[in-house]
Amino acid sequence: MNRRELLSIAGAGFAASILSRAQAADPYPVRLVLVHGRSQQGRDPRELRSIWMETLQRGAAKINRTLPAGLEVAFPYYGDKLDQLARDSEIPLTNDVQAKGSPVNDDFLKFQAAVAEAIRTRAGITDEQVQQEFGNNTTERGAQNWAWVQAIIRAIDRNAGGVSQSTIESIMRDVYLYTTRSGVRDEIDRIVGPALNEKPCVVIGHSLGTVVAYNILRTDRRALNVRAYITVGSPLAIRAIRDQLRPIGFPAPVKSWYNAFDPKDVVALYPLDAANFPVNPVVQNYGKVENGTDNRHGILGYLDNADVAKQVLDALGA
16 A cells, blocks of 8 residues: 555545534534522513523623523523412421411421431531420420421521521422422423423523423433533432432433532532432532522522533533
């Protein structure tokens, strides 16, 4: 074989390689899919979408970058539906129990107790602090005692800072409904699921939205194309929540997973690491967010973080 023939073969191989990569490239521009959390009922989804994007743009500006022009953004809004499903569930929160004498749901109480204890332990809330909230109550302490569980939640509210008792309870209730009631889960998935398709996308999930998006990504049998899954303020690593989604695993359509949290966000105290959320490949965790919202959990305090914005922009190829 002479030099010319060798160069010809090498050139053909290089061209074939380029063609192969071009064929493998996504034929569509990358989309952004935003999956919100709870307590969004009665809001205008267009306004919420604008708030998310403006805040993300502020985060990008901190690293002298900007979101790509013409970016397609999907914001599947399920706030009103979740609110309706929660009201129809007949699972009372503290105010209902105290004001109306509503019966306590035993299964939800067990779930509440497990989540509250996990948060208490991670937040460093002592038994003495819980006892102060329990007061002189003569009933037996434990997961079966509604008053004791409420004392744990009040101790978290008072000593961990930020998230109020009512917010903690509401988050627990909504996560419980989504993970244990197939009717609720199906209703929410029917709203969020269609935002995901064969077109390449980057998915950002917040709070309950991280649970919803994760469940869809791991169970959907369509040929989804997710360049990156970015979770912020996620409660997925709390054992009582994680166990409702067994067997856990890294969602097949997802190329990479990045999880950001504020170490003072009581909803997201547990990172999605090998100890708390063992999946392969591992999730990349970033625990240095300083969420400036009042409860350290708000979406605005996550999206304007420079590292979160960098992850989004890198995944978008911007």
